[in-house]
Amino acid sequence: xxxxxxxxxxxxxxxxxVNITCSHNNIATNDYIxxxxxxxxxxxRFIIQGYxxxxxxxxxxxxxxxxxxxxxxxxxxxxxxxxxxxxxxxxDSRNFxxxxxxxxxxxxxxxxx
Amino acid sequence: xxxxxxxxxxxxxxxxxxxxxxxxxxxxxDTMYWYKQDSKKFLKIMFSYNNKELIINETxxxxxxxxxxxxxxxxxxINSLELGDSAVYFCASSQVAERDNSPLHFGNGTRLTxx
Numbered sequence: 001x002x003x004x005x006x007x008x009x010x011x012x013x014x015x016x017x018v019n020i021t022c023s024h025n026n027i028a029t030n031d032y033i034x035x036x037x038x039x040x041x042x043x044x045r046f047i048i049q050g051y052x053x054x055x056x057x058x059x060x061x062x063x064x065x066x067x068x069x070x071x072x073x074x075x076x077x078x079x080x081x082x083x084x085x086x087x088x089x090x091x092d093s094r095n096f097x098x099x100x101x102x103x104x105x106x107x108x109x110x111x112x113x
Numbered sequence: 114x115x116x117x118x119x120x121x122x123x124x125x126x127x128x129x130x131x132x133x134x135x136x137x138x139x140x141x142x143d144t145m146y147w148y149k150q151d152s153k154k155f156l157k158i159m160f161s162y163n164n165k166e167l168i169i170n171e172t173x174x175x176x177x178x179x180x181x182x183x184x185x186x187x188x189x190x191i192n193s194l195e196l197g198d199s200a201v202y203f204c205a206s207s208q209v210a211e212r213d214n215s216p217l218h219f220g221n222g223t224r225l226t227x228x
Contacts, residue, residue: 043219102170
C-alpha cells in the first residue's frame, strides 16, 4: 500500500505561499499523485495531479522529485478561503477499488488574517 | 448542475433499521465509489463499481451493499444499522481510462447518525 504521511495541521498568514509536503515511500510505478481540498460539510474537491517533475494550474503547483517518494503542494498567496483540509492521494484509478484509493488523514490548513 | 448528488443530506435512524443512500452522477463517468469518513476525518474507500465489476473493500461488513440500476447511479443499502455506522458517507465518480489517471469527483456527503 502506498501509505501517505502529511503534517496534521499547518497555520499560515494571508498572502503567504504555503507548501504542504506528502511522503509516499512505497509509491508504485503506475501511481499518480493527486491532491484534494475539503471544506466542512462538503466532499473533497480535486486540486491538482501529477506523475513526476512539476505541474502547475490556476490554483496550485505540485512539485515531485525524481524518486517520487514525496510531493509538495504549493498554494501561492493564500487567502482566508483556503482554510480547509488538504489530502494527498497516491494511486491509480485504473485499479479502481484498490485500497490505495483510501485517503490519509490530511493536513488541516488554517489561514490567519 | 450538480455533478455528483447524494440524497439525503442527513439521515437519523435507530439501531437495527435498514436504510439507503442514493447517488447520481451526470458526468458520464464509468466508475462510481462509496467512501466512509469517520469522526477522525479519515476517508476510507468502501466500494468501487463500474458496469463490469464490483470491488469491495474486504473490511466493509456485508450489511453494506451497493446497488447500481444504471451507469449513472450507485445506491448504498445498509442493513441492521449499528452505532458504529454513524459517519459521513461520500459518493464519488471517475472516468477510468487506459492512459489517464482520472481524478475523483465527490458528492457533498450524507451524514448518517444511528441512535
